[in-house]
Amino acid sequence: MKNRLPAIIAAAALALPALAADPTGSPAPAFTLGSRAGSAVSLAQYKGQVVMLNFWASWCGPCRQEMPLLESIYRKYNRMGFTLIGVNVEPDSNAANEWLKQTPVSFPILYDKDSKVSKMYDVAGMPSTVIIDRTGKVRVLHRGYKPGDENEYLDSIRTLVRE
Amino acid sequence: MRAHGERRSGRGPAGSRVRGALLAVLVLGASLGGCAPIEPWVKPYEREHLADPIMSLGRNSIAATYRDHVFETREGSHGATGAVGGGCGCN
Amino acid sequence: MQLAGRLGGRLLPPFARTLLALAVLAAPASGGVLPEDEADLMYHSYQGGDITVKGPSVLIRKKVGDSLSLTYNYYEDMISSASIDVKLSASPYHEIRKQNSFGVDYLHGKTTYSVGYIYSKEPDYIASTTYYSLSQDMFGDLTTITLGYRRGWDQVYRDLCAAPHPTDSECPDIINDPTFHERADHWGYSFGLTQILTRNLLATLNYEIDTDQGYLANPYRQIRYQSTGGAGFTLAPQIYPNTRTSNAASVLLKYYLPWRATLTGSYRFYHDTWDVTGSTVEADYTLPVWKRWIFDGSVRYYTQTHASFFSDLFPYANYSNFMARDRELAAFDSVTLGVGATYQFDIPQAPWIHKSTANIRYDRMMINYKDYRDALLAAQYGAGSEPLYKLDANVLEVFLSIWY
Numbered sequence: 001m002k003n004r005l006p007a008i009i010a011a012a013a014l015a016l017p018a019l020a021a022d023p024t025g026s027p028a029p030a031f032t033l034g035s036r037a038g039s040a041v042s043l044a045q046y047k048g049q050v051v052m053l054n055f056w057a058s059w060c061g062p063c064r065q066e067m068p069l070l071e072s073i074y075r076k077y078n079r080m081g082f083t084l085i086g087v088n089v090e091p092d093s094n095a096a097n098e099w100l101k102q103t104p105v106s107f108p109i110l111y112d113k114d115s116k117v118s119k120m121y122d123v124a125g126m127p128s129t130v131i132i133d134r135t136g137k138v139r140v141l142h143r144g145y146k147p148g149d150e151n152e153y154l155d156s157i158r159t160l161v162r163e
Numbered sequence: 164m165r166a167h168g169e170r171r172s173g174r175g176p177a178g179s180r181v182r183g184a185l186l187a188v189l190v191l192g193a194s195l196g197g198c199a200p201i202e203p204w205v206k207p208y209e210r211e212h213l214a215d216p217i218m219s220l221g222r223n224s225i226a227a228t229y230r231d232h233v234f235e236t237r238e239g240s241h242g243a244t245g246a247v248g249g250g251c252g253c254n
Numbered sequence: 255m256q257l258a259g260r261l262g263g264r265l266l267p268p269f270a271r272t273l274l275a276l277a278v279l280a281a282p283a284s285g286g287v288l289p290e291d292e293a294d295l296m297y298h299s300y301q302g303g304d305i306t307v308k309g310p311s312v313l314i315r316k317k318v319g320d321s322l323s324l325t326y327n328y329y330e331d332m333i334s335s336a337s338i339d340v341k342l343s344a345s346p347y348h349e350i351r352k353q354n355s356f357g358v359d360y361l362h363g364k365t366t367y368s369v370g371y372i373y374s375k376e377p378d379y380i381a382s383t384t385y386y387s388l389s390q391d392m393f394g395d396l397t398t399i400t401l402g403y404r405r406g407w408d409q410v411y412r413d414l415c416a417a418p419h420p421t422d423s424e425c426p427d428i429i430n431d432p433t434f435h436e437r438a439d440h441w442g443y444s445f446g447l448t449q450i451l452t453r454n455l456l457a458t459l460n461y462e463i464d465t466d467q468g469y470l471a472n473p474y475r476q477i478r479y480q481s482t483g484g485a486g487f488t489l490a491p492q493i494y495p496n497t498r499t500s501n502a503a504s505v506l507l508k509y510y511l512p513w514r515a516t517l518t519g520s521y522r523f524y525h526d527t528w529d530v531t532g533s534t535v536e537a538d539y540t541l542p543v544w545k546r547w548i549f550d551g552s553v554r555y556y557t558q559t560h561a562s563f564f565s566d567l568f569p570y571a572n573y574s575n576f577m578a579r580d581r582e583l584a585a586f587d588s589v590t591l592g593v594g595a596t597y598q599f600d601i602p603q604a605p606w607i608h609k610s611t612a613n614i615r616y617d618r619m620m621i622n623y624k625d626y627r628d629a630l631l632a633a634q635y636g637a638g639s640e641p642l643y644k645l646d647a648n649v650l651e652v653f654l655s656i657w658y
Binding site: 055057059060061062063089090091115118119123124125126127128143144145146 | 206207208209210211214215251252253254
């Protein structure tokens, strides 16, 4: 399975167009990436759930600051049809894995080593958070992280989970 | 005999011209910052090396500024040594 | 003994004071990001040409809310001097200079506004400075533009020895000369641009223009002119212009090497209305080693032409309207070699400190003067034929930094 991953990723990335200039309301681009657990994970698996994508890197201070809060959001809402996916954007995952040993999280971590998915989602700041509703449409695009932003995430998640 | 008897009042000679120039740069900068037709050619997720502490311009600044001060004390030159920016550009 | 009244006083050229003040305080605040919370404790030492200046510097920086960062710095210079200038015309002395600085950084969107105040006091010099600056990120945060303005007010005094004493020992009773009280004013404007060029390369450009007005000389130093008898020269007071405008421009490139190291190259050009031209070239190499160490090495070359009214030995008294013999205004070359080490460590007893480092930095500065001579050797070589002066200095910083 592992040596077919690059082909799968390439196919998935090329199959669908990147996000439109104003992405809210448009379908979230599909992708498949390798995960920390070992197997390939695709966005399609989560159709029907509210999905929060968090683009992060171990070298990004606000990203590291945000992670424990994302973990508590994940634990709280996971049983209500919500999932959180951490998309690590580093070409070399060693630093990220080292950091995760110190600060473990239980939500899936995917590796976007060649930045294909970052480009598809037009990541314009680090960190970036995308919230996708149960029908697969992008509803929230949040750039950066400042303490207190987690409240905005919670508001959006509560609304979307009820849909 | 001493030349210090004369004392001019008001701003230094370079003052008003420089102020005008800097004000122009400020206004231009502020207005350009607002529009965003230039796409960043180094994407936010590509700034790993720039975010590395060894690439920081302000690393060990308390010592670096003291060192600059020692040079300014012993030499006739001063100025144009400060710089900020670079880094991870997060947020 | 004829100069028993004089003290060596004041190593820093007056204009360097406000710059020092700014330099120590300046927070690395950048456009859209406030500086991190930090505390530093530093011991600094300069030793060269029979002058020793050492002392502590303490810095504390703390964010208040999301948009405000406050900085405080306390800095001290303990000066012991028996320098060539002091030996020529005065007595050795000890002095303490104390400086307090306060700064505020305010972040709004992608712009940081900064304001600061610095107060420096020593027995014969009081300097106050305020500064304002604005730093803005733009073009996808690849560019940072910074504009700054500073304004300084100095009160200049002169110390005297109230009791007679031998020239080569310290004065037991120092007082301010009641007949001497001058002022100096400073204005400075600066522009800085930092540009990210590639994933591995960034560049900075800096330009600064400064104006000084008022009493800009050193009241303790003197010029000498040729005369018959004695050592072949006579000392006389310096006469400085009461105004100066200076321009400086610099460029710096910082490159990330593939094995995780950085190479930095910089060049600065300086010119002022006193005709001093200075060029500085510096290269630095930074290499992280093992897990916790970072080593730095640097080479700096500086060359300067003399001020138009500078001379080591004037041909006769009252030779020109302005006359100076300050070696900071002489023509000289200087090479400085430096090394530094940083060690990062954890403090498990204080988990609120997320990073701490112990640091040391040493620079060896070697100055060869081209038109300034060792006047103390006049009897041996003849005035104007003494060997050119050389100065070697050791500069040391040892400091602890914590980020919380």
